[in-house]
Amino acid sequence: MNWIEETSSDDKAVIDEIKSQGKLPKHIAVIMDGNGRWANEQGFTRTKGHLEGIESVRDIVKASVQIDLKHLTLYAFSIENWKRPASEVSILMKLLETYLKKEFKEINENNIRLNAIGRLNSLPTSVNKLLHKITNHTKNNSGLTLTLALSYSGRWDIVRAVQMLSLDVRRGKLSPEDISDELFSKYLQTSNMPDPDLLIRTSGEMRLSNFMLWEMAYSEIYITEKYWPSFRRDDFFQAILNFQRRERRFGMTSAQISKEKNSSSYFQRVVNAINI
Numbered sequence: 043m044n045w046i047e048e049t050s051s052d053d054k055a056v057i058d059e060i061k062s063q064g065k066l067p068k069h070i071a072v073i074m075d076g077n078g079r080w081a082n083e084q085g086f087t088r089t090k091g092h093l094e095g096i097e098s099v100r101d102i103v104k105a106s107v108q109i110d111l112k113h114l115t116l117y118a119f120s121i122e123n124w125k126r127p128a129s130e131v132s133i134l135m136k137l138l139e140t141y142l143k144k145e146f147k148e149i150n151e152n153n154i155r156l157n158a159i160g161r162l163n164s165l166p167t168s169v170n171k172l173l174h175k176i177t178n179h180t181k182n183n184s185g186l187t188l189t190l191a192l193s194y195s196g197r198w199d200i201v202r203a204v205q206m207l208s209l210d211v212r213r214g215k216l217s218p219e220d221i222s223d224e225l226f227s228k229y230l231q232t233s234n235m236p237d238p239d240l241l242i243r244t245s246g247e248m249r250l251s252n253f254m255l256w257e258m259a260y261s262e263i264y265i266t267e268k269y270w271p272s273f274r275r276d277d278f279f280q281a282i283l284n285f286q287r288r289e290r291r292f293g294m295t296s297a298q299i300s301k302e303k304n305s306s307s308y309f310q311r312v313v314n315a316i317n318i
């Protein structure tokens with residue numbers, strides 16, 4: 043099934059609006075929160091909340107393809123989530139495995155490259171194997187890169203990067219003076235993607251929860267009260283339109299931004315930011 047051909051006329055109108063703004067984020071990261079509270083409020087089990095959360099994942103991935111987004115990263119399971127009751131962890135792993143098995147064909151048909159970050163060897167072997175199989179099979183796809191953060195935490199990745207950097211210094215491949223922002227980023231698991239332009243967090247919580255701490259230095263943050271299972275494509279499009287109305291100053295003043303808009307350095311920054 044080709045999702046672009048499936049775009050409804052209502053969606054086409056908002057997608058055209060988004061595209062006409064000309065500031066499409068390159069990378070959107072999402073903290074999917076509130077499955078449990080959604081279920082609790084409806085009188086359902088937490089499992090039902092996660093199941094409905096998967097429907098939101100499907101819808102947002104599809105919408106991302108339809109707007110021609112380059113990178114979508116979903117925080118699906120943090121290292122801290124291992125502290126949840128074993129029964130819930132086991133259900134989440136089973137749901138993830140079912141999602142991957144079921145969606146594999148459509149992911150590939152829609153030119154999506156699946157990527158995974160996190161301490162993947164702590165996932166159940168069957169999930170880890172499946173992830174390797176799909177990431178390998180889709181590695182040459184050129185549309186959306188869908189990254190699942192699984193058994194991931196921002197601090198864990200930073201510490202891991204520091205360990206690898208230190209080894210390279212010890213082996214004489216690098217000297218401490220060579221270490222810069224840019225070089226450090228290359229040691230993170232996210233080195234093959236741009237920093238997120240926009241972070242969406244559902245369920246009204248105002249925190250980063252150990253997600254892409256280094257990469258989010260200049261991300262715009264959009265928080266909605268909606269729980270993840272109720273967050274669907276219209277909400278996603280509204281978040282993007284809201285992002286497009288913002289002025290990103292990267293530490294400069296508003297006046298500098300306006301002045302620079304006509305200059306080549308501003309043009310270069312925009313080119314870098316939107317990768318044209």
Ligand code: FPP
Pocket residue numbers: 074075076077078079080092095096099116117118119123134137138141190
């Ligand atoms: C947050 O809700 C959600 C999670 C910890 C898991 C997210 C997982 C899914 C949506 C399903 C599997 C993922 C993929 C990518 C197929 P919560 O349980 O923290 O809700 P609460 O804070 O209201 O209790």
